[in-house]
Structure formats: structure tokens, C-alpha cells
Amino acid sequence: MKSFENFEYFTPTKVIFGKNAEQEIGTLIKTFGAKKVLIHYGGGSVTKSGLLDRVCASLTEAGIAYITLGGVVPNPRLSKVHEGINLCRREQADFILAVGGGSVIDSAKAIGYGVANDGDVWDFYEKKRTASACLPIGAILTIAAAGSEMSNSSVITNENGWLKRGYSNNLSRCKFAIMNPELTYTLPDYQTQSGCVDIMMHTLERYLNQSGNMEMTDGISETLLRTVMKNAKILKTDPNNYEARAEVMWAGSLSHNGLTGCGTDGGDWASHQLEHELGGMFDVAHGAGLAAVWGSWARYVFHDRIDRFAKLAANVLMLTPTDDPTQNALAGIEAMEAYFHSVGMPTSIHDLGIDLSEEQIMTLADKCSFGCTRTIGIVRKLDTEDIANIYRM
Ligand code: NZQ
Numbered sequence: 001m002k003s004f005e006n007f008e009y010f011t012p013t014k015v016i017f018g019k020n021a022e023q024e025i026g027t028l029i030k031t032f033g034a035k036k037v038l039i040h041y042g043g044g045s046v047t048k049s050g051l052l053d054r055v056c057a058s059l060t061e062a063g064i065a066y067i068t069l070g071g072v073v074p075n076p077r078l079s080k081v082h083e084g085i086n087l088c089r090r091e092q093a094d095f096i097l098a099v100g101g102g103s104v105i106d107s108a109k110a111i112g113y114g115v116a117n118d119g120d121v122w123d124f125y126e127k128k129r130t131a132s133a134c135l136p137i138g139a140i141l142t143i144a145a146a147g148s149e150m151s152n153s154s155v156i157t158n159e160n161g162w163l164k165r166g167y168s169n170n171l172s173r174c175k176f177a178i179m180n181p182e183l184t185y186t187l188p189d190y191q192t193q194s195g196c197v198d199i200m201m202h203t204l205e206r207y208l209n210q211s212g213n214m215e216m217t218d219g220i221s222e223t224l225l226r227t228v229m230k231n232a233k234i235l236k237t238d239p240n241n242y243e244a245r246a247e248v249m250w251a252g253s254l255s256h257n258g259l260t261g262c263g264t265d266g267g268d269w270a271s272h273q274l275e276h277e278l279g280g281m282f283d284v285a286h287g288a289g290l291a292a293v294w295g296s297w298a299r300y301v302f303h304d305r306i307d308r309f310a311k312l313a314a315n316v317l318m319l320t321p322t323d324d325p326t327q328n329a330l331a332g333i334e335a336m337e338a339y340f341h342s343v344g345m346p347t348s349i350h351d352l353g354i355d356l357s358e359e360q361i362m363t364l365a366d367k368c369s370f371g372c373t374r375t376i377g378i379v380r381k382l383d384t385e386d387i388a389n390i391y392r393m
């Protein structure tokens with residue numbers, strides 16, 4: 001088992017963090033040479049909170065032209081991306097400002113690829129070809145969750161077949177990310193908690209790997225996981241707690257900008273692949289979908305990495321180890337599920353209000369394995385049958 005594999009760590013995003021961080025957005029965007037900006041947003045939270053009006057006013061004050069396109073839904077759709085590409089081309093927008101969460105930022109990235117490359121943007125998500133450019137993107141984050149503000153990924157759902165697919169390329173990394181924890185006060189508790197699970201999963205998926213132990217990378221990961229769990233609990237009863245919102249928001253970015261995977265084999269990611277099919281077919285909140293599948297996945301694979309699951313139990317869930325490593329690993333999985341329940345998150349697909357038929361299980365497994373052409377995961381490589389078994393659990 002190797003530790004400290006060679007790695008590249010690239011995080012070019014300028015972070016502007018704290019109260020009123022969005023106030024100078026007009027001046028800031030000017031420094032990136034933007035002449036005409038597409039302001040991209042979601043279903044209404046930013047209009048309701050007044051954030052959109054403030055952003056528009058700041059751009060006007062700075063003498064920057066803009067157009068707007070709202071209506072991005074969670075699990076953002078390809079049709080909206082096409083609408084954005086056509087709009088940007090027609091209006092000659094040269095910068096995209098995403099105001100919202102992961103869905104809005106991911107939609108902005110896809111529009112950025114679409115405008116800067118010929119042909120159908122979906123080709124990139126189908127891995128048929130590689131993007132050679134992307135319009136510059138900036139983000140004002142309103143929910144701590146996906147980490148798209150500092151990640152190189154974008155996840156889009158194609159309504160034709162309800163396929164949810166990700167595409168990763170450094171070209172789409174945000175030029176800047178504005179993070180004001182106060183902007184997340186208006187989140188419903190379910191979205192806050194779902195976001196916190198997603199943040200945890202971005203580190204957990206990297207932590208549960210087939211690499212050797214590393215003090216630094218593992219230590220950062222364990223601290224991040226404990227921090228998110230502690231502060232998510234605080235937010236359950238005190239949603240306007242600035243420090244807790246700030247801890248979670250900063251963790252969200254660090255959890256998915258590559259930091260917690262430095263020197264590892266890259267991590268497992270099976271839970272994300274399992275969730276993406278659920279999200280594509282049933283439109284569930286991403287973090288809740290992850291919580292629903294994680295326990296079943298963990299029970300299915302933990303024998304292949306008992307030491308690592310036991311380390312999670314001891315260093316993150318703070319369980320006192322017994323002499324039996326298998327027991328320790330299982331106790332950790334149980335404790336993680338108990339935590340999910342305690343913050344109102346599901347621990348099974350049934351908990352999401354979905355009772356899968358055998359036919360639906362096979363469809364999900366077929367989609368997830370790209371029609372039996374790939375395996376997922378690294379703790380244990382899972383084929384179509386394994387994937388179906390986990391959905392069944
Ligand atoms: O649309 P609005 O009205 O803004 O409402 C949103 C949406 O309904 C609401 N919301 C956001 N900020 C709010 C707020 N409501 C009140 N007050 C606020 N301040 O929250 C809901 C969820 O928003 P969304 O953007 O979908 O959340 P999230 O950031 O969790 O993004 C989820 C998407 O990101 C993808 C997921 O698969 C999913 O499609 N992911 C993207 C990744 C990446 N690009 O690196 C990695 C992740 O693993 C993930 O797959």
C-alpha cells in the first residue's frame with residue numbers, strides 16, 4: 001500500500017471570505033477584464049433575499065454590462081445549459097457570474113464550456129472529447145455543500161434519459177469565489193444538513209481509499225470531518241450562528257478542492273456514482289442521496305479495508321477501540337449512520353420516500369455501470385451485480 005504518491009495540487013481560485021464579502025463584486029469582476037457578464041442563478045432564493053438586486057446594482061455602479069438567466073434547478077438540466085450558451089453567444093457575454101449553490105455554478109461551468117467550444121457540450125460529460133477552453137467563471141456562494149466554487153467539476157443532468165454525468169477539467173475552475181457565511185442563514189435545515197453530508201462525503205470518499213496512512217492528509221481529513229459534524233449539529237438548533245456557518249462553509253471548499261486527497265490514490269467515489277443515478281432518476285437532494293447509500297456501501301465493502309474503517313471509527317467518531325478490528329470498523333459505520341439520523345438525514349433509499357422495484361434497481365445498476373462497461377470504487381471494485389446488491393440493501 002503506497003502513501004505519498006506523487007501529486008499535483010492546483011487551486012487557482014481567489015477566495016474572498018467573510019461578512020459583506022459580496023459588496024465589492026462590481027469592482028472585483030472588473031479586475032478580471034469582464035465587459036459583459038451573464039449573471040446566472042437558481043429558482044428564487046437570491047431574488048427573495050435581495051442578493052441579486054445588490055449584485056446587479058454593484059455591477060451597474062462599476063460600469064459593467066450584464067444580462068441575467070435564472071431558473072437553474074437542483075440537479076441542473078442540460079436544456080438550461082443550452083439556453084445559456086445561446087444567450088451568451090447572442091449577447092456576446094465574456095464572463096459568467098454564478099450566484100447560488102453547486103447547481104448554479106455547475107450550470108455556469110457547462111455554459112462556459114459550451115460557449116468556448118464548438119459542437120455539443122454534452123460530449124464532454126459523455127467523455128467523448130475534451131474541452132479546450134471555458135469562459136471565465138466567478139461565484140457568489142449561497143450554500144455550503146458541493147464545493148464547486150473551488151473544484152474542477154461540473155455535474156449536469158440530461159433530461160433525455162435522465163442521465164446525471166460529471167465532467168472535470170481545470171479550465172472551469174472559478175476565477176474567484178465569494179463566501180459570506182451570512183448568505184447561508186436563509187437555508188432550510190434540510191438543505192443545510194444535506195450540504196453538510198456532501199461536504200463530509202467529499203473528504204470521506206478520499207479518506208476511504210487503498211493508500212497507506214499519511215499523517216498530514218489524514219489529519220486534515222479527520223479534523224474536517226469532526227468539524228463539519230460538530231457544527232452541523234449546532235446549526236440544527238442555531239441556524240444563524242455565524243461561526244458554525246463559517247466553519248462549514250470553509251470546510252465545504254477545502255473538502256473538494258483536492259486538499260484532502262493529496263498523496264492518496266484519489267479515493268473511492270462509489271457512493272457519489274451510486275447517488276448520481278438516484279439524483280438523475282428521482283431528483284433527490286445530492287447530500288441526502290449520499291447519506292442514503294453510504295451505510296449500505298460501507299457494509300458491503302469494509303472487509304476490504306478494515307484498518308481504514310477502524311481508523312475512521314477511532315479518530316472521527318471517537319469510539320474507543322476494542323481488540324477486534326472488524327467490530328471497531330462496524331461500530332464506526334453504525335455511529336456514522338446514527339449521526340446522519342440525528343441531523344435528520346436518511347440512511348436508506350426507503351428513507352428518501354423511494355421504494356425501488358427490482359426493475360428500477362437493475363436500471364439504476366445498468367446506468368451506473370455504463371451498461372456493464374465499467375466498475376466503480378477503489379476500496380472494492382464494484383461491478384453491475386455489486387451495484388445492484390447495494391441498491392437492494
Ligand atoms: O434555486 P434556489 O431558489 O436558489 O434554491 C436552492 C436549491 O433549491 C436552495 N438554496 C441555495 N442557497 C440558498 C437556498 N435557499 C435558501 N437560501 C439560500 N441561501 O438550495 C437548493 C439546493 O441548491 P443546489 O445548488 O442544488 O445545492 P448544492 O450546492 O448542494 O448543489 C448540488 C448539485 O451539485 C452537484 C450535485 O450533484 C448537485 O447536482 N455536485 C457538484 C460537484 C462539483 N461541481 O464539484 C460535486 C458534488 O459532489 C456534487 O455532485
Ligand code: ZN
Nearest residue numbers: 146198201286
Ligand atoms: Zn458531492
